[in-house]
Amino acid sequence: MVAKKFVVDLNKPLVFQVGHLGEAYDEWVHQPIVSKEGPRFFQSDVLELFTRTAWWVIPIVWVPVASWFISSSVKLGIPSEHVPVLVAFGIFLWTLAEYLLHRFLFHIKTTSYWGNTLHYLLHGCHHKHPMDSLRLVFPPAAAAIIAFPIWNLVKLLCTPATAPAVFGGILLGYVMYDCTHYYLHHGQPKSDMPKSLKKYHLNHHYRLHSYGFGITSPLWDKVFGTVPSQSKGDSKRR
Template sequence: MGGKGFTVDMSKPIALQVGHLGDAYQEWAYQPVLTEGSPRYFESDFLEMNTRTVWWAIPAFWLPIAFWCITMSYNMGHTLPQVVYMSFLGCLVWSFAEYCFHRFLFHMNTKSYLANTFHFLMHGCHHKFPMDGSRHVIPPTGVSVLAALLWFMYGLWFTQSTRPALYGGGVIGYVIYDLTHYYLHHGQPTNQYLKAIKKAHMSHHFKIQDKGYGITSALWDRVFGTLPTPKATKKGE
């Protein structure tokens, strides 16, 4: 049975159930469960383990890779100012990718079993369980495939010596994104900038899901007209 007649049994692993919701999945996924519990996704302990990550694993795993890449460009003859500039540019490119992933991939409409399951594991789970701190950062095992693909694509787009620094800057941007996202859910910012992006992100979760796709910055929301209105942000606090 699927669609509106199907009910997810929360007492059992849920990842392979949600696909049966059919065209009712989107409505289900965006009705948050506001508890700090952490539901089980898979029967397999191995698969379950790979859905959970502590926040500090992200910088511990990715920052050494980022700095190694940046050092490669320096060792290939680029000056320190050039390497810093390329790294900053790579970080800016990531901020655009962050916006595009969140808007067009993470919030795609799905109805089929496979698409619903994929969407849930990728992002729907976060909207359904927004206080599940064990799943607020992305496991390195899940990101590694995309990271390898991007490294290959950077080789097509950039020269051999500029690719590492641009890529390393993007990796740093990704780390900033994931840690910022975790903090927005679990921290109590006093800085005005962080307060503003927290309000926008909470509005995205609890008020209007088709606004406020930027996590670390509202830059691309301003450019593409998806910035939450002050009224929506206030109600979404």
């Protein structure tokens, strides 16, 4: 007897349904529903509230935190003229973290119930509903969970005085990333560079989700060989 395939009911809260898809989850989550109205995640109104974040919350929360870290390096004796270099280095490090997180964590393949459920909450929901404006940036609590191990790694690799400025730069890089990400989905760029970046990112969503992991820049896609090409797209469609 062949087991009946699980079918997600889009009219009901999704989070505790998607785990039942098993091995079919990866294919399901990469078939986007292009609608500005987001789905309901939870039956609970309280839980539902915590899944929605407006884009402007990100700079309001994280720019002051980044500024505090950067000022801490000055208080610890780093000359003020050295601070911009450390911050710029932190922003550069963020571009690498952005790529690695997107490629290896956000696009991890899952098949178990809880694996699918957690992946959907982390990133799968964005691929399924890419125009859901209130689930496009990371809620601050979720971002803090990811930031904590990054801060500990920075402390391990940098001196006590330079670590805060470098981490502050990483946080500023994150703010630029999340705001850029929102703009690439909902903005209407007029100049060539943002137009190209928008096309590059939407290609990741609608054509080749296994390529083009850079959001703010294709730099690391070029370094690691994950730049999408027309030939790859043609072979996928055949």
